[in-house]
Amino acid sequence: MASVLPTPRLVVTTHTEDGTSTFLSDEMVPAFAPFGPNAASFSRFHSRLSVPVSNATSPPEMPLQIPRCPTQGIIFCTADFPPGASSPMHRTLSLDYCVVVSGEIVIKTDSGEEKIVKAGEFIVQRGVNHLWENRGSETCRVAFVMVGAEKIVLENGTALEETVIPPKKA
DSSP states (O other), X not given: OOOOOOOOXXXXXXXXXXXXXXXXXXXXOOOBOTTOTTSOEEEEEEEESBSSOOTTSOOOOOOSSOOOOOTBOEEEEEEEEOTTOBOOSBOOSEEEEEEEEESEEEEEETTSOEEEEETTOEXXXXXXXXXXXXXXXXXXXXXXXXXXXXXXXXXXXOEEOOOOOOOOOO
C-alpha cells in the first residue's frame, strides 16, 4: 500500500515596520494534480519573477498550474509521485536544485542513462531533457528550488527549447 504523505506546511517570516523579525504566515499548502489522481501532484510555495528579490515585497499570486520557473526568477515547490507515476520526457529553462524528501525516484535522461535517487539525496538538474519515474512502493516527495536559466545553445547554434507539458483534460 502506498503511503499518503502529509499536506506540506509552509512557515513564512517577515519584518515589522521597526525591523523586528516576525512570522507572516503558517499554513498548509494542499497539492493539486493536473495529470489526474494517479500521477504527480504539486504544491507551490513561493515564486519571484526576478532575482535578486526584495524581502520587503510580497511574491506574485501563483495559479494552480504545473510549476515553471519565471525566465529570470525562482520558484520553490514540491512534487509527489505515487508508485508507478512517471512524467513525460521534458526540459525546463531552469537550474533545479532537488531534494528527495521521502521515497525514491528514478531520473532518466534522453541518452537512456538513469539514476535512482533516495530520500536524503540530492540532484542538480541543469536544463537537461529528463523524466521522473517512481518504481518504488511508496509515494516519493521531491522538493525543488528552480532558478531561471538561459537557453542552452549547442556549438552548431541550435537552441534547446523548454518542453510544454499540457495538463490532463478533464
